[in-house]
Amino acid sequence: GENVEQHPSTLSVQEGDSAVIKCTYSDSASNYFPWYKQELGKGPQLIIDIRSNVGEKKDQRIAVTLNKTAKHFSLHITETQPEDSAVYFCAASTKGFQKLVFGTGTRLLVSP
Amino acid sequence: DAGVIQSPRHEVTEMGQEVTLRCKPISGHDYLFWYRQTMMRGLELLIYFNNNVPIDDSGMPEDRFSAKMPNASFSTLKIQPSEPRDSAVYFCASGSPPYEQFFGPGTRLTVL
Numbered sequence: 001g002e003n004v005e006q007h008p009s010t011l012s013v014q015e016g017d018s019a020v021i022k023c024t025y026s027d028s029a030s031n032y033f034p035w036y037k038q039e040l041g042k043g044p045q046l047i048i049d050i051r052s053n054v055g056e057k058k059d060q061r062i063a064v065t066l067n068k069t070a071k072h073f074s075l076h077i078t079e080t081q082p083e084d085s086a087v088y089f090c091a092a093s094t095k096g097f098q099k100l101v102f103g104t105g106t107r108l109l110v111s112p
Numbered sequence: 113d114a115g116v117i118q119s120p121r122h123e124v125t126e127m128g129q130e131v132t133l134r135c136k137p138i139s140g141h142d143y144l145f146w147y148r149q150t151m152m153r154g155l156e157l158l159i160y161f162n163n164n165v166p167i168d169d170s171g172m173p174e175d176r177f178s179a180k181m182p183n184a185s186f187s188t189l190k191i192q193p194s195e196p197r198d199s200a201v202y203f204c205a206s207g208s209p210p211y212e213q214f215f216g217p218g219t220r221l222t223v224l
Contacts, residue, residue: 034212043116043203043215044155089155097209098143099168102155 002027004092006103014111019080021106023090024072030092033066033073034100038087048075080110116216118204124222130192133219136185137206145205145213146179146189155203161187194223
């Protein structure tokens, strides 16, 4: 089955810096790649997603890139703010939004 | 809409007892998902339903776990008998393709 690896496990940046989180997946049939943000004591919340027919997607300070050949995708957050501090999860699925396989998470800490 | 509702938010029980977790999905969503989150194994999909019918239960760890969805607005995840290794945060999510899965706030289960 699908396997998703995520790096780094923790990431500390200064406010205003950029943050990059990387994920690799194993199943070349995967076609949907969402990113979720989880704040303490809450459930994960979708922040951006990308489908296999697109190489890049941007939403304000957040962007995701997908390299299908290398089977990896990345989350880019620019001009980080303290409220970006949270755990971020990547996921992949071969069945659209249904059967998501999650990465192990990245704890992002943005210091003022 | 109030979002996905889960109850209880916290549950502490003793080994061997039956535990029932409850979920009310967002109205109109035809998919419902149950996840388990632990430090060791991350976020795992246990089972999901489409139009109240179980589609994939391959993530259910063992026969002690069972899930039902008697109608479009209610689902339960039952553990009988519970064991300490079942301690985790259990999330319910709902959605309709091709859009995102919306997660509930989770139930923190502690089995002593």
